[in-house]
Amino acid sequence: MITVQLDKKKHNRDAFDCGVDALNNYLRVIAGQQSSRDNTRTFVLEDANVSESIIGFYTLTMTSFDLNALPEKLQKKHNNVKTGGLIARLAVDKRYVKQGFGEWLLIDALKKLLLASQIVAFPIIIVDAKEGVIQFYKKFGFAAFLDTPDKLFITLVDVRASLE
Template sequence: MNGFLCEALSKTHDRKRFDCGVSALNAYLARSANQDVKRKVAAVFVMCPQAEPERIAGFYTLCSTSVELTGLPDELKKRLPRYPQVPGILIGRLARDDDFPGLGSLLLADALARCVAASTQIAATLIVVDAKDLAAQSFYEKYGFKTLPNLPSRLFMSMSIAEKL
């Protein structure tokens, strides 16, 4: 993976050195990520340079979610059963250290691959992301995510599209 290794967050990783320029994401990784893992609230994956396996170059979180069927675009709704909720996987946070420009694409690719793999064991129709700002929204849209009609800061990709990627 281009000189990087992606693995589950562990105590060997240096969470305090990570700096993506967003204090809320830095604080989450430094103070809350381990607790989320222990409480089974989120799975946290870190990407580390192979030459510095303790250094976190980027990270993302995954957890289960659902989206109301009525909140999806009509073209997707008509292909789904009429259950009130559609199962999905949420990429809750995704960030790269400022010292590793361009790593966001690699992080997203790894997250999508994990989502596709997980969906073979636990059903998930969608992959959902929360865009914290317009730059994040643009990043996700570049890879095919679409805005949920009722929640403009929340975007989705169908699992079938992710499988093709």
């Protein structure tokens, strides 16, 4: 399985339904536009049998964060750093959930950000977890920022250790 960049001419965005309107709408209307403006990149996992059909997608970009909201040890280590990688969206179509695709997409997103960090360094990857999915990310080693329970991060050190 591989992810490819969202192709508005090919992928059937209208048929995608993860059960969260904001995410469906983002994929349908905003993702392609944002990518063409170099603001974000969206990658989709195609159904191997019907390549227009989207199993799931994620969107990557960078974001700023408050260093003071990280554990003290990390504050010292990353003094003056303000930017991390961001998994801005991640969703699986309802027809394909509970088959391991969410996990696969998350690992794929982490691999891509790890690769990006080898060229332009950043120490953490961040995700704003929607209600009900915090445990999904915690399962893979994400921890909450000290001031925001649904804003999660994982260090590149931990990503590297678990992927390499």
